[in-house]
Amino acid sequence: MFVGCGLRLIQSKYLCDLNFNCAITGIRKLCYQAPPTKEKLSHKIGFIGDGNMAKAICNSMVKKGVVQYSQIYVSSPYKKNLHVWETWKTNVSLDNGDVAEKAEIIFIAVKPHMLQEVMDLLITKRKDQIKNKLFVSVLAGVTISSLEKFISNFEKCRVIRVMPNTPMTVGEGCTVYTPGQNVTEDDISNVITILEKAGMCRRVPEYMINAVTALISSGPAFAYLIIEALSDGAVKMGVYRDISTEMAAQTVLGAAKMVLKSQKHVGDLKDDVCSAGGTTIAGIHALEKKGVRGALMDAIEAATKRADELGQKAKDQ
Ligand SMILES: NC(=O)C1=CN([C@@H]2O[C@H](COP(=O)(O)OP(=O)(O)OC[C@H]3O[C@@H](n4cnc5c(N)ncnc54)[C@H](OP(=O)(O)O)[C@@H]3O)[C@@H](O)[C@H]2O)C=CC1
Numbered sequence: 532m533f534v535g536c537g538l539r540l541i542q543s544k545y546l547c548d549l550n551f552n553c554a555i556t557g558i559r560k561l562c563y564q565a566p567p568t569k570e571k572l573s574h575k576i577g578f579i580g581d582g583n584m585a586k587a588i589c590n591s592m593v594k595k596g597v598v599q600y601s602q603i604y605v606s607s608p609y610k611k612n613l614h615v616w617e618t619w620k621t622n623v624s625l626d627n628g629d630v631a632e633k634a635e636i637i638f639i640a641v642k643p644h645m646l647q648e649v650m651d652l653l654i655t656k657r658k659d660q661i662k663n664k665l666f667v668s669v670l671a672g673v674t675i676s677s678l679e680k681f682i683s684n685f686e687k688c689r690v691i692r693v694m695p696n697t698p699m700t701v702g703e704g705c706t707v708y709t710p711g712q713n714v715t716e717d718d719i720s721n722v723i724t725i726l727e728k729a730g731m732c733r734r735v736p737e738y739m740i741n742a743v744t745a746l747i748s749s750g751p752a753f754a755y756l757i758i759e760a761l762s763d764g765a766v767k768m769g770v771y772r773d774i775s776t777e778m779a780a781q782t783v784l785g786a787a788k789m790v791l792k793s794q795k796h797v798g799d800l801k802d803d804v805c806s807a808g809g810t811t812i813a814g815i816h817a818l819e820k821k822g823v824r825g826a827l828m829d830a831i832e833a834a835t836k837r838a839d840e841l842g843q844k845a846k847d848q
């Protein structure tokens with residue numbers, strides 16, 4: 532079928548195949564195979580850690596009707612942090628043990644360096660009360676084997692490592708997950724019900740997850756920087772700031788949708804915009820002279836290496 536086709540055609544056909552969920556094998560097939568999701572969950576969902584990621588997951592679940600705020604349990608040692616959760620009428624506690632004891636699906640959403648302290652306290656204070664739970668880690672870099680070291684202290688507990696991103700707040704998230712051993716199909720179904728309603732959700736083998744963390748979890752920050760810089764350029768050339776930022780964001784959003792929906796290779800889409808002797812190719816030349824592609828590749832490499840380091844630190848603890 533592809534004999535004599537250019538690489539771009541093969542790649543764009545490949546993207547279509549992925550979109551239509553056909554003709555894929557091996558690890559790629561694994562990425563797209565998942566148990567069916569559910570409409571709603573009746574479980575109590577816990578968050579140990581009350582920050583940006585916990586809020587993004589909680590609010591996207593509630594917005595999509597997967598759970599109600601009354602099903603959410605959240606803890607932080609700092610009362611001031613819990614105020615906003617109280618206004619949502621979730622169940623709050625200053626003791627992580629309460630959340631681990633009451634909730635059935637528990638998101639660990641603290642910073643990676645806090646993991647040891649948090650889990651050691653749970654083991655010391657609540658080991659016998661915490662049974663049959665599903666722990667879901669969003670910690671950058673921290674491996675399933677590091678997590679299972681702690682989880683194995685609690686009877687019949689299981690762990691899934693997920694890597695989400697904050698755009699799930701607006702229903703445009705991108706999340707990956709890797710199940711630990713002993714996780715059931717129903718566990719996976721419950722977790723992807725939460726994640727898929729908030730955007731794209733794919734399973735990946737664990738060896739990919741740090742690079743994917745760089746791409747999808749750090750990626751929004753890279754995209755914000757690019758949008759801000761595009762807006763700065765327009766301001767420099769005389770466009771008002773408020774409209775330039777809005778237009779820069781909509782342009783990036785539109786370009787992203789073209790990549791996902793047009794079934795064309797991303798390079799062909801770029802070429803479609805570049806008229807011979809026109810404005811765009813002049814801009815592309817300026818970007819290439821500054822090494823923008825290399826800079827973005829370096830950003831993914833640096834963020835991946837940092838996730839590797841965070842994972843190593845957690846292992847060494
Ligand atoms: N932000 C993102 O886009 C993404 C983050 N992640 C991961 O999510 C995790 C959380 O990140 P993020 O939400 O950004 O971080 P935040 O700092 O916003 O949230 C962590 C929260 O945990 C609180 N906290 C501190 N100590 C404890 C404790 N002992 N028990 C319970 N809570 C505690 C912190 O309080 P205080 O601030 O007052 O110390 C803070 O509010 C990290 O592991 C990160 O790698 C993954 C993907 C994307």
Ligand SMILES: O=C(O)[C@@H]1CCC=N1
Nearest residue numbers: 670671744748749750
């Ligand atoms: O910067 C961080 O470490 C976290 C994890 C990925 C996105 N934010």
